[in-house]
Amino acid sequence: MLRGERAIARRADHEAQQERISEAVWSTLAGKGIEHLTIRAVAAVAGCTTGLVMHRFPGRKALLAHARDLLHERTRDRVERLEAEAATPRAALRAILAQGMALDEDSAQEALVWTGFLAASVGDEDLIALHRRNNRAWRDRVSRLVAASAPGWGSERVATAVFALMSVAEGAAQLACFDPETYGPAAQEAALDQMLEALGLGPA
Incomplete structure (x- = not known):
């Protein structure tokens, strides 16, 4: 894979990851309520680490x-x-x-x-x-x-x-x-x- 293609692939992966996190924020708040809207819960739904969620959203x-x-x-x-x-x-x-x-x-x-x-x-x-x-x-x-x-x-x-x-x-x-x-x-x-x-x- 060429360097430009690798950059495009990384960007696509990053965008897909951000989309999964956004969907996880939405579904957690809508489905479970505010008390369950935590970094850990969002990470679990999005299938990523808590550190990755906190990189974008430092708290509730x-x-x-x-x-x-x-x-x-x-x-x-x-x-x-x-x-x-x-x-x-x-x-x-x-x-x-x-x-x-x-x-x-x-x-x-x-x-x-x-x-x-x-x-x-x-x-x-x-x-x-x-x-x-x-x-x-x-x-x-x-x-x-x-x-x-x-x-x-x-x-x-x-x-x-x-x-x-x-x-x-x-x-x-x-x-x-x-x-x-x-x-x-x-x-x-x-x-x-x-x-x-x-x-x-x-x-x-």
């Missing part, structure tokens, strides 16, 4: 921040696709709010990761700042779509509607995580649709 705080970043990346990519595919701003608004609910196994996992991160952030200004930054990016997107869906509304009315819609979507996701029989997908979507209709943001 770094693991949590990475999980929150992964969540932001996953949802950002998805909502950008949904918005691009939507026929109208109202259709886009409904689609991106619904994807934030716990409607299937993947979104339920995301809701668990989000809940675990919030619980761990209490009293930690760095983690709180990370949450605020990502949450405000989400709020800005919803605000833009609400304004586009109701161009005659003033800023105060838009802000109130955004708060109500985010509360429904995020609250439903949390409730469904721990009681999916009561708060199943149909119940969550019905609550969202009722809120959209009540606000005057239902299908045109």
Whole structure:
């Protein structure tokens, strides 16, 4: 193997290793909860040494921040696709709010990761700042779509509607995580649709 080929192979191995560690962080937090999110647990799931994990994540705080970043990346990519595919701003608004609910196994996992991160952030200004930054990016997107869906509304009315819609979507996701029989997908979507209709943001 030539020197350039060896370098490419090493880089590919390194990237695959980093991907396994990221997946291990996600699955450990989503599947076992914050108390089990440790360097040792992540290394076991990723099939590597604790030293290798610590080289990238020196402690639980770094693991949590990475999980929150992964969540932001996953949802950002998805909502950008949904918005691009939507026929109208109202259709886009409904689609991106619904994807934030716990409607299937993947979104339920995301809701668990989000809940675990919030619980761990209490009293930690760095983690709180990370949450605020990502949450405000989400709020800005919803605000833009609400304004586009109701161009005659003033800023105060838009802000109130955004708060109500985010509360429904995020609250439903949390409730469904721990009681999916009561708060199943149909119940969550019905609550969202009722809120959209009540606000005057239902299908045109």
